[in-house]
Amino acid sequence: MSGTHPADEQFRSWTITVTTSARGNLETVRTSVETCGFTVDRVLPALGQLSGRAPDAAVAEVAALQEVSSVDPDTSVNVVPPDSEVQ
Amino acid sequence: MFNPESTSQQVGVSRVPDRYVITFDAPSARQTSAAGVGILDHDAPNALEEDGYSLDTYFPRLGIAVVDGDEDQVLAFQQRCHARSLPLRYVPEQMYYALVEPTAAPPPPTRSVPGYPSDPPYTDTAEHTWGQQAVSVIGSEFTDKGIRVAVLDTGFDAAHPDFAGRDVTVHSFVDGEDASDGHGHGTHCIGTACGPRSLTGGRGYGMxxxxxxxxxxxxxxDGSGSDSQILAGINWALENDCQVISMSLGADVAEIHPPYVAAGRRALELGTLIVAAAGNNAERAHNDPGFVGAPANSPHIMAVAAVDNAFAVADFSARTLEVQGGQIDIAAPGVDIYSSWPGDERYNTISGTSMATPHVAGIAAVLAEATGTSGRSLWAQLVQISRRLKQYSVDVGAGVAQAPHSDEDTSGK
Structure with a gap:
């Protein structure tokens, strides 16, 4: 695929974990995933991960890259309000 | 060995006269052994032979010899070896018996601090929290000097007077917000992990x-965050060589989340231990034990449960999730925990596995300083010296985390 996607397609947040062997080439992987239509927001070299946004269609393409170990949707965590009994 | 004359009264061990077990190792079990193959294959047996000891009962792979002699002889041998930079410990040889009848286990060793109970229930005093008492941090000679602890949370009130003069680095991974704590949760957790152990005219609360x-x-x-922010925080902590990362956060998701598996593994590879709150999704009073959520259910992240001041499992504290890595690893005080709070309020008392987690993180820092260990070794040490409880391990793991003391694990002299 060319990496272009319909403008109105829903973008979601994702974390890309690269393979151990690709950890030292994170910028190269970044270029590859951006070609797939993935917008990289953060590069995490110590972890070998990239976080960013992409439509679901682009994610399948990213996940198929040899240097990519997994692509996982962002989950959210939270702590309860400060006046809650259990934190 | 089996002694046919032993009875149920002959439990435990008895000493063998004039026989000693010598271990060529660091002076303290908390120190890393420097005894390599060269020492164990050459230096140690040579020293034994020079003193007239037989090598028939020297076990080079273990670095252990069993020798005949009185204690004065063995002590003199120890001193000669120390002078040659060949540290050793020794204990009298013991005779063991087959246990022919079930016997009651001896009570677990407990640490007594003058003026404080050695066993639960604990209560806050004017000087110390019950949590400090329960994890035996009061009176520990070790502090954690030089250890870097990252607390990934809602930020920090760096102007809190109890932290004046402290070495503090802050960073915000939340778009549009600085690193100050607009919630309180982060300042409370940092207080427990890294706050003062004692305060003039007030109650100490830190580890x-x-x-x-x-x-x-x-x-x-608002207390919320996403993977991208949390992973960025972990990455930042690793790039700053933090030995311990404390994460009092999580989602009630029963599935393991792959990014945290990779992050936890990578952290351990780099010598960093991540501890995380098991979760507050239990309602034990209503027969709902809950489950360990993400990221604590990742196999390379230590999951922390909460106990109360009587060492009962907290009603809200989540139980082991039946997946690899989904177990509760350790427990710590998590009910009615007094610690720092932002602004004029300064202090607050709250509950949660969020409060138990920084107890473990702070103790991990102390243990890192005491033993020089990190990563997986630090994890193992934490588990090894935790205080065993009679509660099920699915709820409390290895037990309540304990601070190290210099007189522990030195029984080998």
Whole structure:
């Protein structure tokens, strides 16, 4: 695929974990995933991960890259309000 | 060995006269052994032979010899070896018996601090929290000096007077918010992990008072955050060589989340231990034990449960999730925990596995300083010296985390 996607397609947040062997080439992987239509927001070299946004269609393409170990949707965590009994 | 004359009264061990077990190792079990193959294959047996000891009962792979002699002889041998930079410990040889009848286990060793109970229930005093008493941090000679602790949470009130003069680095990973704590949760957790152990005219509440604090804000003032913020915080902590990362956060998701598996593994590879709150999704009073959520259910992240001041499992504290890595690893005080709070309020008393987690993180920092260990070794040490409980391990793991003391594990002289 060319990496272009319909403008109105829903973008979601994702974390890309690269393979151990690709950890030292994170910028190269970044270029590859951006070609797939993935917008990289953060590069995490110590972890070998990239976080960013992409439509679901682009994610399948990213996940198929040899240097990519997994692509996982962002989950959210939270702590309860400060006046809650259990934190 | 089996002694046909032993009875149920002959439990435990008895000493063999004039026989000693010598271990060529560091002076303290908490220190890393420097005894390599060269020492164990050459230096140690040579020293034994020079003193007339037989090598028939020297076991080079173990670095252990069993010798005949009185204690004065063995002590003199120890001193000669020490002078040659060949540290050793010794204990009298013991005779063991087959246990022919079930016997009651001896009570677990407990540490007594003058003026404080050695067993639960504990209560806050004017000088110390019950949590400090329960984890035996009061009176520990070790502090955590030079250890970097990252707390990834809602930020930190760096102007809190109890932290004046402390080495604090803050960073916000939340768009549009600085690193200050608009919630309170982060300041409370940092207080438990790295706050003062004692305060003039007030109550001490911290574990690791000399640690370098790395306060990473990954949750906004509304208490919420996402993977990308949390992973960025972990990455930041690793790039700053933090030995311990404390994460009192999580989602009630029963599935393991792959990014945290990779992050936890990578952290351990780099010598960093991540501890995380098991979760507050239990309602035990209503027969709902809950489950360990993400990221604590990742196999390379230590999951922390909460106990109350009687060492009962907290009603809200989540139980082991039946997946690899989904177990509760350790427990710590998590009910009615007094610690620092932002602004004029200064202090607050709250509950949660969020409060148990920084107890473990702070103790991990102290243990790192005491033993020089990190990563997987630090994890193993924490588990090894935790205080065993009679509760099920699915709820409390290895037991309540304990601070190291210099007189522990030195029984080998």
């Amino acid at each position: 690791a008072p000399e640690a370098e604090i790395y306060a990473g804000k990954v949750l906004g003032a």
